[in-house]
């Protein structure tokens with residue numbers, strides 16, 4: 304019984320979501336330049352841009368689609384496929400920063416530390 308309880312507590316402790324302050328405000332801020340240059344022409348994002356060539360990256364529909372997926376899936380997908388006009392290739396650092404900006408535009412709070420690249424993102428879940 305006690306074992307079961309400890310197990311349940313252990314699982315809960317590892318469930319970090321985008322509501323837990325997983326990126327820094329400075330990180331989102333520095334991604335704005337890249338956003339304007341390489342993403343804004345195709346995507347809607349909060350008050351930053353409004354284009355419908357690609358899907359909106361903020362709002363209920365976007366969150367419903369990404370609900371329960373990991374931040375890694377989002378950032379890795381961005382790095383590997385965006386921008387899809389072959390204008391540039393993103394580094395993992397750029398994709399991570401722009402992911403922070405997308406989280407911010409969707410109303411998730413900033414925290415103390417910047418979102419780290421790679422594996423660490425696999426333990427952070429996107430929620431509506």
Ligand code: HEC
Nearest residue numbers: 341342344345356357358360365368381385386387388401
């Ligand atoms: C030339 C237009 C264009 C540019 C520039 C562009 N995108 Fe996209 N993006 C698209 C299209 C079209 C899709 C949907 C089809 C696909 O996934 O390839 C898409 C899909 C996405 C998705 C998946 C959305 C979802 O809910 O499935 C994300 C995230 C994304 N783009 C982020 C970015 C970011 C970040 C940038 C800038 C680095 C960027 N895009 C630049 C056209 C563009």
